[in-house]
Amino acid sequence: MEFIQPTSWREALEAKAALPGAVPIRGGTDVMVELNFARSRPQAILDLSRVEELEEWGIEDGLLRVGAGVNYTRIVEEIGDRLPGLAMASRTVGSPQIRNRGTVGGNLGTASPAGDALPPLYASDAEVEVASMDGSRRVPVADFISGPKQNALSDNELISAFYIANADGPQQYSKIGTRNAMVIAVCAFALALHPEQRKVGTCVGSAGPTPIRVEGAxxxxxxxxxxxxxxxxxxxxxxxxxxxFGELVAGAARPIDDVRGTAEYRRHSAGVLARRTLGWAWEEYRGVRGAA
Structure with a gap:
């Protein structure tokens, strides 16, 4: 297995063009598990940890552009006030060591239905920026995640960033797991109030083949x-x-039975989480003291 470690974004794109089968790695919190259990043996590993361009964030076109290499700890500490829902989700990811390594870009790349960062991106209509030597393009996150652990990347493309609007109202994220810490979500739910647009954004995680935007609710x-x-x-x-509202969310879930929970438990949980997060966010919007 070949190991490639570019030091610039252009070098990374050149390497991906030359070796389309190379698997990108930044924090390694998902890829290394696959390698350790011999579930995957790519022809090459493309280590992006030295590509500084991926660690940048700022405002572009009126939106927040966050590099794919910004880790969860930095999301909480540096832009948590701009993206409270994503910050809440980031705090639930693994341990402090995992949060220091893992990235939203990695969640997008692996496209796991249980990815904690994905529901907040759906609820706020985020877009994923991908790039190759031929140029870059932006894809709505709901179109980018095409199936369980599948995404819309072409063989010569890498994820460079995601675009998302600063929160214009309260946001919430909640999940249920088999314990209180370092746990994969049995079910998760993200909600964002958008007072300027007079709409509510939602997304159920870990209760279907992909995160589910519940438009009916x-x-x-x-x-x-x-x-x-x-x-x-x-x-x-x-x-x-x-x-x-909770009933509509539960009805939209498409869960399965697995070792972490039954389909019925996930469906019930989705409804409870939806009802609670909406209540918490609305109480915050109303200015009720002590609101979550």
């Missing part, structure tokens, strides 16, 4: 908020509406 709660003029008045969402 979004349309329903959007109608409730508009009908009651709640965006303006900041009044409480009726309990019946919260319950119905």
């Amino acid at each position: 979004e349309d329903f709660i959007g109608g409730v908020l508009e009908e009651g003029d709640l965006w303006q008045s900041r009044g409480a969402i009726p309990d019946a509406a919260l319950r119905r």
Whole structure:
């Protein structure tokens, strides 16, 4: 197995063009597991840990552009106030050592349905930037993740960054696991309030072959908020509406039975997480003291 370690983004793209089968690695928190268990034997490993361009973030075209090499610890510490939902998800990833190594770019690359960073990206309509020697393109995250552990990368492309809007309202992320720390999600849910657009963004994780954007639930709660003029008045969402929102999310889940949980448990959990996160986010929007 060949090991390639470029020191610039151009060198990385040249190496990927020359060896399309090379597997990129940055933190290694997913790839090394596959290698250690002999589940994968790529022709080459493309180590991107020395490519400084991937560690940059800033504002471009009115959006936050975050390099694929920015780790979870930096997301929490440096842009957590801009992306609170993603920061919440980042805090749940593994241990401090894993958060110091792992990246959102890695979550996008492996495209695991249980990837903690993915639901917040869906809920906020993020775009993934990919590049090759032929140029770059941006793909909506829901189109980029094409199946379980499958994405829309061409053989000569690498993930360079993701684009996402700064939060314009409260965001939430919650997950259920078999223990309180260092756990893969049995079920997860991300929610983002967008007061300027008067809409609610959602996404269920680890309850289907890919993260699931629940448009039916979004349309329903959007109608409730508009009908009651709640965006303006900041009044409480009726309990019946919260319950119905949770039911719609649970109905949209497409879980399976596995060693971490049954399909029925995941479906139930998705509904509970949806109802709770919406309640927490709305109480924060209302300015209720002690809101989560």
